[in-house]
Amino acid sequence: MKESALDRVGLPASIDAERMTLGSVMVDPEVLPGVVAELTTDHFSTEKHRRIFQSMLRLSELDERIDRVTLANDLMRRGELESIGGLSYLMELDEGIPQRLNVSGYIGILREKSALRALCHLGASLSERAALGIECAEAIATDTAERLTGLVATNSSGMPATVASIIEGAGTQMLGRSIEESSRGIGLGLWPELSRRMPALLPETLCILAAPPAGGKTTLLLNLVMHASLSGKHAIVFSLEMSGEELIRRWVCAGAKINSQHLSKGTLNEQEQREAIFQLGEISGLAIRIDSGNSDTPAKIRAAVHKVRQKQPVDLIAIDFLQLVQPGKGGLRGTEAADYVAYQFKSLAREFKCPVIALSQFSNEGLDAMKEGRVSLRYARNSGAIYQACDYGLILYPKKLGPGEVVSESRIPMRLKIDKHRNGPEGEIDLLWDKPRYRIFEAAE
Template sequence: MAAPDIALEKGLPANTDAERFVLGSILLDDALFTQVAGALSHEDFHLEAHRRIFLRMSELYERGERIDRVTLAHELQRHGQLESCGGLSYLVSLDEGLPRTANLDSYVRIVRDKSALRKLIFAAQKVIDRCLLAEEDPDQILASAEEWLLKLGEARLAGGLLTPREVIEGYQGGINAFLDPNQRIKGLSTGFIKFDELTGGLHPGELIILAARPSMGKTAMALNIAHHVAAGRNPRPVAVFSLEMSKESLLTRLLCAAARVDSRKFRAGYLNAEERRRLSLAATQLVEA
């Protein structure tokens, strides 16, 4: 079955019950709004009525007002949207069927996942449309597609608001591991002992910026860290991007740093037998990294 046929038969991914239970949970306890708002926006809801309801909830919250059926109905009425959202009777029915012990986190995750799938479909459709029009260079279309997918990925990784309990429960090893300094500071070694002592090594999700005046060794340090991580005792994949240097220049600096050979002598070709041997060994290690 072709992709368009599947889309027509199944429709866009959505779970309206999960959307309804998210909204109904907030109406039962408006203190839950911050938890939901940290993970969802009104655009994540599939039904237009649900989008409008959540948007008006957000406005009530921003004004410091309570969120309940009466205040929400008034806010929708004020914007001329109450009837299009099903009227007060629909607001009353939002929590119908909601379990007595509501699993709000699961409902939010379902809504978020379905929203991500719809956004992926829309992004893919944009790419298909531009390919069919054939008015642009393929590289431009590919770059746009990568940008859209990257933004979707970043939004997924951003996550929502978490309580301290949720952070600790999600930490590998639980609270004992979280409170153990020997485990908490354990990251990937950079090869620079003092740097590792200050930072605890490299950890997932962190951005480390090396800042200094020109020609102070920033690139050399970054390449040394990259080489140590890629070819050390516990090698990991490493990607190196540069806006200033070609791939050949980067490889030359990596090789010379790993072999402890002066890059100026390498470029000039004045190398002795020992330096050539070290360069050959470093090249072998990098190829296998």
């Protein structure tokens, strides 16, 4: 077997940088707070350096001076002095330390070497798990991706930004948000009242749209996607319930305003046929991509979006629906699975800097509560942290009819409740659902 680089040179480390860091603290204990802000004991590769650093931290907490003598006494009390090389090694630490300390440079080297060691350990763990074959490939890949993300976050400097730098980077956008919100995100000009309350779904946000089973949520989602696409946006629809052909059929019916039953039965009149053909041409020219059930886990959805991003922008991700997406991690069921998926969708929005709209069904408890007038996203099926994960929470539900009130299938009274809105007011909007034509519009139209 070919010898690996790890076998030849061992785990990445810089003993000199570790020694210079510890020696700098001994020369000038005032630098310790800056070191502690950036390093932990795990950033040191050798056990003796870890023990010396821990001793420095203990002395600092006791407000004692840090020097050779105090370090030796502390380590001796714990029976660790000989293990670090004795007093002679402590005396060597501050030898050769330059007058002008470069502590930040030493810290940078230690953080880099520590990150490389962590990658080596992660790679070894990945190889072992894959070789054992106990877990499925997707579960291993998903867990590894999460650990890599955590490694990147841990290895970042963590330095809080100054107010001035934040204003320099985003001040203009903050002041202009009320005017430019729609152009920056996905405009919701589909209905005037909704546009007034929610001008746009902003980038890096998660919108959960909940409704009872067969309650019109897919129709509303497709209406929103079509409106965004007609405005020049690039959208991806992940449909775990319907085929791509069914989605297009619904868009054709909505755009041409033709009864879906006529299309299914082949009984369109001449005018309806012309409208349907025209709509097919319009839809084929839009920047919409459809994934019909191929991507049923957050990891697969993320991979699919990455592939699309290589060829075109991605302005909107729509998912139908949350509870059908499998976590891809063993052991997660019910509420835990739904919560994990919801937070993965939020991560997806941040990663691709676009809004994500995910549909959700109501639980049986939610359906009962709805009949009593209690409408809340917290009643979504398997909802634990779904409400906390989202930035916008919308609920589509049937409006309660008055005594003797009769409605037709083409004008079913509905309400859209803005149950959560991080950037604006909540409230309700009266809508009408044209069920045979897959259209939802404001009651005022």
